Amino acid sequence: MRQLFRFHGGVHPPEHKLESSTLPSTNAPLPGTLVLPLHQHIGARAKPLVQAGERVLKGQVLARAEGNLSAAIHAPTSGMVESIAPAAVPHPSGMADLCITLKPDGKDEWTERAPVDYRALPKEQLLARLRDGGIVGLGGATFPTHMKYTAGAVQTLVLNGAECEPWITTDDRLMRERAAEIVQGIAILRHLVGAAETLVGIEDNKPEAIAAMQQACAGRGIDVVSVPTLYPTGGEKQLIRILTGKEVPSGGRPLNIGVTCSNVATAYAVHRLINHGEPMLSRMVTVTGAVKTPQNFEALLGTPIADLVHAAGGALPDAAGYILGGPMMGLHVADGGLPVVKSTNCIIVKSPQLFPPAPPALPCIRCARCAQACPADLQPQELYWFAQSKNFGKAQEYNLFDCIECGACAYVCPSHIPLVQYYRFAKSEIWAREREKSAADAARGRHEFRMERAERDKREKAEKLAQKERAAREARANPAPAEAAPAAGEPSQAAGAQQQTAAAAMIAAAAERARQQATQVQAKNTENLTAQQQADIQEIETRRAKIREMAHHDTESPKE
Amino acid sequence: MLAALYVMAGIAVVLGAVLGFSAIRFRVEGNPLVDKIDAVLPQTQCGQCGFPGCKPYATAIANGEAEINRCPPGGEDGIRKLAELLGVEFKPFAEGAAQPKPKAVAFIDENTCIGCTLCLQACPVDAITGAAKQMHTIIAAECTGCELCVPPCPVDCISMVPVPQSLQSWKWEYPVFELRRAA
Numbered sequence: 001m002r003q004l005f006r007f008h009g010g011v012h013p014p015e016h017k018l019e020s021s022t023l024p025s026t027n028a029p030l031p032g033t034l035v036l037p038l039h040q041h042i043g044a045r046a047k048p049l050v051q052a053g054e055r056v057l058k059g060q061v062l063a064r065a066e067g068n069l070s071a072a073i074h075a076p077t078s079g080m081v082e083s084i085a086p087a088a089v090p091h092p093s094g095m096a097d098l099c100i101t102l103k104p105d106g107k108d109e110w111t112e113r114a115p116v117d118y119r120a121l122p123k124e125q126l127l128a129r130l131r132d133g134g135i136v137g138l139g140g141a142t143f144p145t146h147m148k149y150t151a152g153a154v155q156t157l158v159l160n161g162a163e164c165e166p167w168i169t170t171d172d173r174l175m176r177e178r179a180a181e182i183v184q185g186i187a188i189l190r191h192l193v194g195a196a197e198t199l200v201g202i203e204d205n206k207p208e209a210i211a212a213m214q215q216a217c218a219g220r221g222i223d224v225v226s227v228p229t230l231y232p233t234g235g236e237k238q239l240i241r242i243l244t245g246k247e248v249p250s251g252g253r254p255l256n257i258g259v260t261c262s263n264v265a266t267a268y269a270v271h272r273l274i275n276h277g278e279p280m281l282s283r284m285v286t287v288t289g290a291v292k293t294p295q296n297f298e299a300l301l302g303t304p305i306a307d308l309v310h311a312a313g314g315a316l317p318d319a320a321g322y323i324l325g326g327p328m329m330g331l332h333v334a335d336g337g338l339p340v341v342k343s344t345n346c347i348i349v350k351s352p353q354l355f356p357p358a359p360p361a362l363p364c365i366r367c368a369r370c371a372q373a374c375p376a377d378l379q380p381q382e383l384y385w386f387a388q389s390k391n392f393g394k395a396q397e398y399n400l401f402d403c404i405e406c407g408a409c410a411y412v413c414p415s416h417i418p419l420v421q422y423y424r425f426a427k428s429e430i431w432a433r434e435r436e437k438s439a440a441d442a443a444r445g446r447h448e449f450r451m452e453r454a455e456r457d458k459r460e461k462a463e464k465l466a467q468k469e470r471a472a473r474e475a476r477a478n479p480a481p482a483e484a485a486p487a488a489g490e491p492s493q494a495a496g497a498q499q500q501t502a503a504a505a506m507i508a509a510a511a512e513r514a515r516q517q518a519t520q521v522q523a524k525n526t527e528n529l530t531a532q533q534q535a536d537i538q539e540i541e542t543r544r545a546k547i548r549e550m551a552h553h554d555t556e557s558p559k560e
Numbered sequence: 561m562l563a564a565l566y567v568m569a570g571i572a573v574v575l576g577a578v579l580g581f582s583a584i585r586f587r588v589e590g591n592p593l594v595d596k597i598d599a600v601l602p603q604t605q606c607g608q609c610g611f612p613g614c615k616p617y618a619t620a621i622a623n624g625e626a627e628i629n630r631c632p633p634g635g636e637d638g639i640r641k642l643a644e645l646l647g648v649e650f651k652p653f654a655e656g657a658a659q660p661k662p663k664a665v666a667f668i669d670e671n672t673c674i675g676c677t678l679c680l681q682a683c684p685v686d687a688i689t690g691a692a693k694q695m696h697t698i699i700a701a702e703c704t705g706c707e708l709c710v711p712p713c714p715v716d717c718i719s720m721v722p723v724p725q726s727l728q729s730w731k732w733e734y735p736v737f738e739l740r741r742a743a
Binding site: 039089091092093095097360361418421422424425427428429431432435436439440441442443444446447449450 | 598601602603604605613614684685686687702704725726727729730731732733734735737
């Protein structure tokens with residue numbers, strides 16, 4: 001038996017897992033349209049490779065990963081690209097983002113699949129495959145998976161099957177039904193980092209999943225660990241703490257302490273990609289709450305959530321709105337047309353009976369129950385205080401950015417203060433200020449460079465003028481060297497042949513010749529001119545001579 | 561008695577020498593307060609404060625020659641930061657003076673542009689590309705929205721376009737909720 005550790009705090013919200021975990025998962029029916037946002041992961045938005053009106057095959061790349069921190073998007077089924085345009089995406093702002101809309105043709109025709117033997121491929125190629133296969137963390141954060149496996153020195157690989165949020169049962173069903181395939185995915189991830197130890201953490205409220213995983217992992221050196229049920233055990237840092245006793249440093253990543261962590265569903269997706277050549281096209285989604293038959297679906301990415309609710313027997317009469325994700329951290333939306341994206345692990349249909357409206361908030365009484373519940377060991381009441389008064393510097397001093405927004409503080413708050421909203425507000429405000437600051441710094445740099453350039457131009461002009469003046473003065477004082485000076489500046493084709501003599505007289509002669517040559521060059525285009533033109537030139541020349549005479553001898557030396 | 565006087569005088573001389581030396585040796589070039597103020601200013605270089613750029617305005621504030629409420633792009637937040645930095649009272653924007661407005665970037669109507677380069681010379685951050693008799697265009701990412709390029713344009717082809725909100729610039733709103741009414 002492994003020694004387990006504890007993280008600070010945690011809460012026990014009602015689990016509501018049994019509603020949806022009893023039925024086996026089924027494939028969701030093919031929807032009429034699929035809407036695929038180009039930004040389904042943390043990092044840069046994917047870049048579209050197809051055009052509206054193009055026919056695409058299942059598994060074909062629709063948008064490629066842009067840069068390193070990004071992931072590709074693929075066609076979940078064969079069909080026609082209807083449009084690439086802004087459409088509503090699951091985002092708290094409710095704003096539209098660029099999406100590819102796909103009209104399925106019902107044939108479900110695959111593009112060419114290329115399974116590979118991961119043992120034969122170098123690591124870089126495997127990582128590139130993960131990126132181009134659109135693999136991101138399926139626990140909810142959608143961090144591109146390949147970025148987690150770049151480091152070499154990893155002692156412990158942690159697989160996250162905790163699934164601590166109430167209502168959600170996708171990982172539970174996945175582990176029960178496809179344990180063998182998950183284990184094949186784990187083998188690939190382990191091969192990538194060469195971890196000495198591989199741990200699968202599963203909360204003890206999922207005994208069937210634990211049994212299935214233990215059976216599949218037997219004799220493979222993978223330790224399936226049953227961990228006590230406590231929200232938020234499924235948090236990456238919390239699970240690592242429980243299993244290894246190590247704490248991820250503030251502001252750091254698990255890689256800093258030689259640990260890397262992925263969801264079990266991610267391992268499954270990696271297996272499908274590497275061993276079967278199937279990129280990330282679908283994911284397991286729990287549909288639960290106020291629906292007739294809560295259950296899990298294997299849903300194509302881009303499926304409208306209303307379609308899945310319909311497939312689950314439809315919403316109950318008192319249903320109103322949806323939660324994407326769990327009730328603790330999920331996103332409350334009203335629009336049933338929103339698509340399933342890579343982060344959508346659960347659709348909870350809300351009803352006033354299941355989710356009564358929050359009672360009105362009362363002033364903070366500084367009871368510090370939130371501090372007892374905080375799994376990140378923060379002081380939520382202080383953070384609330386600073387966020388409320390927009391004292392962001394102080395909030396950062398109290399490690400606001402170590403907050404994982406799990407909602408445990410708001411859950412226990414006897415005053416029902418929406419604490420997490422304050423932290424989100426403070427975080428986004430700080431990010432916005434940082435963006436402004438860097439823009440201001442860039443502008444300052446550009447302005448200073450411009451001023452410097454203006455200064456340099458002025459200086460160079462003054463220098464040139466001074467040089468000319470000096471030359472003119474010397475010319476008046478001592479005619480011979482003044483003549484020599486321009487000769488030195490003449491192009492070498494004019495004076496080059498005479499250079500070897502190197503005597504002062506010779507230089508003077510060369511200058512003379514150069515000048516003659518220069519006048520010849522000038523005269524070249526004046527052949528075959530009409531009398532009128534010649535007269536014009538004559539006139540201009542006399543005018544020029546006059547100007548030259550008139551010119552101020554001190555500042556302007558006549559040009560030859 | 562005399563010995564004590566000598567000792568005191570000696571200490572005074574030594575300390576004076578140390579102070580005098582360090583005043584020369586560790587002399588700070590320029591006013592560090594100017595840089596601190598400049599760091600708070602938004603660097604639009606727009607001149608709405610009446611000074612030719614942010615640094616001159618910062619210098620004027622540091623010398624006590626200018627009020628802290630003359631920078632519209634910085635907004636009230638900027639005034640608050642300046643007030644905090646300088647330890648003075650917050651002062652709202654003066655009535656009738658320029659008020660803060662949403663961030664915008666310049667846009668050149670390229671069909672109308674005649675390529676006169678006047679806007680190029682006006683831009684304080686080199687955010688316009690172009691050459692004589694060539695069409696000019698704004699590098700939107702570098703434009704600070706100072707509007708200095710608008711008046712010089714002889715054909716009025718530059719307009720200010722407000723920057724729309726995007727998912728990247730979206731911010732969580734300040735939570736507003738109702739407290740339970742007493743009684």
